[in-house]
Amino acid sequence: MAAFPLPPGSVIGILGGGQLGRMLALAAARLGFDVAILEPEPDSPAARVAAHSIVAAYDDPAALARLAELADVITYEFENVPAQAVAMLTELGAATAPNARALAVAQDRVEEKSFLNKAGVPTVAFAEAHDAASAAEAMALVGAPALMKTRRDGYDGKGQKWVEHAAGAAAALKDLGGAPAIVEAPADFLRELSVIAARGRDGEIAVYPPGENHHENGVLRRTAAPAKITKKAAEQIERIAHQILNSLDYVGVIGVELFEIKGGKLLVNEIAPRVHNTGHWTQDGCEVDQFEQHIRAVAGWPLGPTEPHAFVEMTNLLGEEAADWPRLAAEPESRLHLYGKREIKPGRKMGHVNRLHPLD
C-alpha cells in the first residue's frame, strides 16, 4: 500500500476515460503525477493525455491487476463502478478513493436518501417499490403525484416516470422495466443549487461556493457560480457538505445537488462521489479547480483554497453546439474546454465554455 502523501512521479489510476477522467489527468500532470486510465473504449479522451492506458472492461480481472500494479492510488470518474471491481482492487491491496461505501450509497437512490436522512440531511419524502404491492404502499406513503425512478443506473433524466395517481404505480414500475424503484415526492423547488466539496485523507474539508444550475430535458445546460444565496443558506449548505463527507469518511471531491424550496428550505437531491459537471466553473473561477482538488485529496496532499476570483457562467456544449468553437474562441470573456471526443452525437457533452464576469 502506498504511503501518503504521494510524491510527484507517483501514478494516479482512473477508472473511466471520458471528459472527467481527461480533466483529472490534466490536473494530475500539472502536479507532476503520471496517470493510468482503465476504460473499455479505445482512443478515449482521457487515454490520449495519460502516460498509461488499459483498454478493457471495468471488471476485467487482468486489467484491474495491471492497474493496481501501475497505480499508487485509484479513483473513478463515475459512480457506477461495478462493486466487483472495487472488491477486486481492494483484494489486490490497491488504495482506492473515494471508498466503496460512498460508491454503493451513490449507486442506489434508496440507499442514498436513507443515508442522507440518517446523516441528518433533509431530502424529499421517498419509499422503495419493487412490485405492485410495495409500489402501492410507496404511493400511499409519499402521496400522488410522485416521481418513480429506477434505484440504479439512471442519469441525465433517464429511467424516470411521473405517477399521477396511486393507481398508476404498478404500470409505471412495469414501464421502468420492472427494476427496483424509488418513489419520490415531487420537490416544488424555486431553483436547483449544487455544491462541490472535498475531504482530504486527514479529514480536512474544503467547500466551494455553491452554484445555481439550469437543466434542459434532464441534462445540465448551465451553472452560474457563485450563486446568489443568503448567508443562512450558505451556512446550511456548508453544514450539509460537512455532514455528508464526514459520515462517509470520504476522500476526494463530491458533488451535491440541492433543491431550494419556498421559504429557503434546502433538500439534497443527489450526491455524485466524483468531480461534477456543476463544478466545471471552478476551472476558471478559482485558483485550484475541482480536478486539482480531487487529485490533491486522493494523493493525500493538503487541499487548496476555494475562494472564487470571478463570477462564472458555465454552459455545456451539447452535440452540434461544439461546432460553434470559432465564435466561442473569439469571445474575450469565454474560456473554452473541449473534450477531444471523436464523434458528435445529439445531446452528447462535447465541451463547455466558462464565461467570466467580475465578482460583485
Place this chain on the structure above:
Amino acid sequence: MAAFPLPPGSVIGILGGGQLGRMLALAAARLGFDVAILEPEPDSPAARVAAHSIVAAYDDPAALARLAELADVITYEFENVPAQAVAMLTELGAATAPNARALAVAQDRVEEKSFLNKAGVPTVAFAEAHDAASAAEAMALVGAPALMKTRRDGYDGKGQKWVEHAAGAAAALKDLGGAPAIVEAPADFLRELSVIAARGRDGEIAVYPPGENHHENGVLRRTAAPAKITKKAAEQIERIAHQILNSLDYVGVIGVELFEIKGGKLLVNEIAPRVHNTGHWTQDGCEVDQFEQHIRAVAGWPLGPTEPHAFVEMTNLLGEEAADWPRLAAEPESRLHLYGKREIKPGRKMGHVNRLHPLD
C-alpha cells in the same frame, strides 16, 4: 497543407519533450487537440501527456516524416532546432510555426542583434569575432571591458567570458573553444524585464504585461509580474514587441528579454521564439496563459486576452528545491507546477511555483 483555423481534434506536433512541450501539450488538450511529441529521450515529460510520441533524433528523416504525417501543424519548445530539420519538414509540406527565419535569427547572437537593430529595436553595441584579428577589431569597436559569447548554442549563462582588456580577446575566443563569437558591450542595467507576446496567423498581436526577472548564476530564479514600470516604458515595450513580431512575420508566442538602463532606456537582450520561462506567471495570473496563446496562434485561432487578474511571483524550483513540494502545496497563495522529470540533477528545472497576490 492544413487549412486554418485548425478544428479541435487536429494534431499539434511539438519538437521537444521537456517541460515547455509538456505545458504546451496540456494547453492543447484543453482546447480539444491531440499532440504528437518528437524527442530523442524516451519517457519524456511531454510524451507522457501526449497522444503520440516519436522517440528519435530531431533530424531523423523517418521521424520527421512520421511527425509531418501525424501533425496538422508543427511547433517547437526550443529554438536550437537543426536548420536541416526545419528544411525537411518544409519539404514534406508540413505547416510549421514559428517560421525558419525566426529560428535562424534566434540561433545566432550576431544575426539576432543585427535583425533587432534593423527592425529599429535598440540593443547593446556588438561585433562579431571569429579569429584573433576580428576579435581585436571587435574589442576596438565595442570597447573594454566586454562580454564575449559563442554566437550559437549558449543558454543559462553557459558559453560566456568576460574580456577585461582588448589584449585578452584572442585568449577568450580560444577559451570559448574557438567557435564564432559575439563581443557585446556590457549593459549597466538597473533591472531585467521581459515581455511575452503573441502574433496570430492573421497578424493580430497580443502582448502580456512585462515581468521583472531575477537571475542567479545565469539561471532564471524569479519573475514578478506585472512589473512596476512607467506608462512610457510599457508603451515602448509594446512597440518593441510589435516591431519584432511584424518584422519576422511571426506566428506564435515569443519571449523578449530587455535591459532597463539608467534614465529609462530599454535595450533588447535576446529573443526566444517560443514559450518562455519568464511567462510561466501567466498560468495563474491571466485567463489565457502563454501556452494556450501559443497553441491558439499556431492553430490559427483568435488570440486570447492578456489582462492579468493577479500579481504573480514565479519562482523556479531548481534541483533539490522541488523536494519542498509538501510545504509549497500547503501554501494557500502558491500554485505548484511540477514537470514530471524522473531525475533530480543540481540546478535542473524541476518545476515552478506561482505565488498569487492581489493586483494593486
